[in-house]
Amino acid sequence: MRARRLRPALILLAATAIGLGGVVTLASGAASAVEDDGADCPVSVPASWPASTKFPDPFKRIDGTRITAKSDWRCRREEIKKLAERTIYGTKPAKPATVTGTVSSTGITVNVTENGRSASFSAGVELPSGNGPFPAVVVVGGFGADTATIKAAGAAVITYDPLAVGKEGTPRNNKQGAFYGVYGSSSSTGLLAAWAWGVSRLIDVVEQSGGRILKADALGVTGCSRYGKSAFAIGALDQRVALTMPIESGTAGAPILRGIPGESGSQPLSNAYGEQPWFGDAFGAYTGNPAALPVDTHELVAMVAPRGLFLMENPHIDWLGARSGSVAALGGAEVYQALGAGENISYWSDVQDGTHCASRPEWRTPLQQNIQKFLLKTGSAAGTFRISAKKAGNLAEWRDWTTPVLTDGPGGSTTPTTPTTPTTPTTPPPGGACTATASVNQWTGGFVTTVRVTAGAAAITGWTVTAALPAGAAITSVWNAGRSGDTGSVRFTNVGFNGSLAPGQSTEFGYQGTGTGAGTTVTCG
Structure with a gap:
């Protein structure tokens, strides 16, 4: 029984140490020394909560406040865990x-x-x-x-x-x-x-x-x-x-x-x-x-x-x-x-x-x-994201929150990163051969862009999309398209299976990059 009584105190000690050293752990991605390092966090699961078709904000605590520091994640994660256990x-x-x-x-x-x-x-x-x-x-x-x-x-x-x-x-x-x-x-x-x-x-x-x-x-x-x-x-x-x-x-x-x-x-x-x-x-x-x-x-x-x-x-x-x-x-x-x-x-x-x-x-x-x-x-x-154009989701459709910039300690900035938003469809080239739209999922220092190519009133057998990247942005990987260049004005071309589109039909390709992807403009020809 003595060991049983000591266990919560040991968990608290371990969790406190991890919390104090959170910056190092977060940077390395190392596994925790304990099964649940937020076990000591006080969590009160409410009897009810509002429904929403949008994603719950992962950065918003149960009490409605948002976390501001990386060290806050330990207890916010515990809240998510308790809610997931309660409902899922x-x-x-x-x-x-x-x-x-x-x-x-x-x-x-x-x-x-x-x-x-x-x-x-x-x-x-x-x-x-x-x-x-x-x-x-x-x-x-x-x-x-x-x-x-x-x-x-x-x-x-x-x-x-x-x-x-x-x-x-x-x-x-x-x-x-x-x-x-x-x-x-x-x-x-x-x-x-x-x-x-x-x-x-x-x-x-x-x-x-x-x-x-x-x-x-x-x-x-x-x-x-x-x-x-x-x-x-x-x-x-x-x-x-x-x-x-x-x-x-x-x-x-x-x-x-x-x-x-x-x-x-x-x-x-x-x-x-x-x-x-x-x-x-x-x-x-x-x-x-x-x-x-x-x-x-x-x-x-x-x-x-x-x-x-x-x-x-x-x-x-x-x-x-x-x-x-x-x-x-x-x-x-x-x-x-x-x-x-x-x-x-x-x-x-x-x-x-x-x-x-x-x-x-x-x-x-x-x-x-x-x-x-x-x-x-x-x-x-x-890490890399290689999302198939057959099943590419758009985060912008699901969230109405922005991602905060978390500091390494308490009381940090809540300045958000650029939210995910789809760009306005570009003006089609002469003859309306095709149009292109881009959706950017942005985070601090990187982004993933999904580009949808849509044929106009007539069928097409190939397409080229030109993306004007913001200054400082660089592409690191691309899927379902060929590309020429990594920065500035980048040209993408169809690959064998996605070049032929019937009138009004769409296909998608994507790319991952560093820097800021928001503000990218795309044209299709």
Whole structure:
């Protein structure tokens, strides 16, 4: 009992230290030393909140004030966590009274006891070549990022069976698995939070093992499809996860909940809620009215900040809601940028193979780079956004707030960055061959621009767009177009699959840059 009484004080001490050293942590994107570094923050969840079709402001506290310093994010994140648990996931309990287990070169065992109830489960381990201790990536259900690439990069693979912790195919009033054996079969906590709890207990055991085989401060997580939903929740809910890599997570994963009903072909909220108890029970009240939610997934993306996040999506399968996923990534990236960690988030849906959960060559290099940067801590590659024109979202449609400039200490400036706004369509060239519009998602020091090209009254077989960039802006990457130049007046041309447009038909391409993108003008010919 003595250890149990000491734990809140230790958490408070650790959280205070992290808060005082927040600038260093934010700049590096390092994982936290504790599961939830805001556990000591006083949070009072209101009984009700106003509904809005727009995104909730991630920078606005529950009391209506906005954060002004990077150090404020710790407790603001805790507010978002509590709201997400209340409405989306159900409660993810803190570390049980007793967690024991073993770590070997082939597996991890976990034993937990809480309130007189006990449960056990295990995970497999595959080590890479070389001498340990090794960083590791938890592969949920054995189904996520390419394990050969993970091991070749120098990280171990932990194969985690989430169904041992929370079974699928069970009714909500009789949930089964290790988690529900401890917290009760009628627990209102959904499978995603239960599965996240299981990974947190694996991390507990790795920490206790002393780092002889696996490094507790260099752990990542990945999963695809339903296990992508799980990987996303795991990274959001445990700050010890240094790198989160969900793949094609679909509804209940990264895609914005407000966007799903309007995205043609995406899995409806009610369908996902009924298919399996992934969501917490309370989410049933929002399946027909997501505008009533006090949070959305752009804030769950933000909960991962400033740690490494690599979101991978498939734009070829409507069911997966990749357009809503791109909006969540862009919205969450605003928080990353405000925290000075914009280079720690990547999003990639610009892929050619539409097979669900395929091992894609487009993702291999950024996967290696993310492992090197956040787990091996030997790389410094900047994050990138590669948004498919098939499923490109527009953040400007969803937010009515601006991103503040956060200082490194309390009492900082609230001067906003330029809000995301679409430019006015340009005057079409003679004959009305095509028009172009640009939407800019701006953050401190960088931006992503999406350009929509629309054919006029007659069909076209090719197009050229000229973008006049503001002074100081420079393009670093482009997708779905060829380009000539990086600064000033830049010419973009169609690629093979998007040059032919029927009358009135549109296509999109995009580019990422440094500096200020707001004020860019585009013309099409």
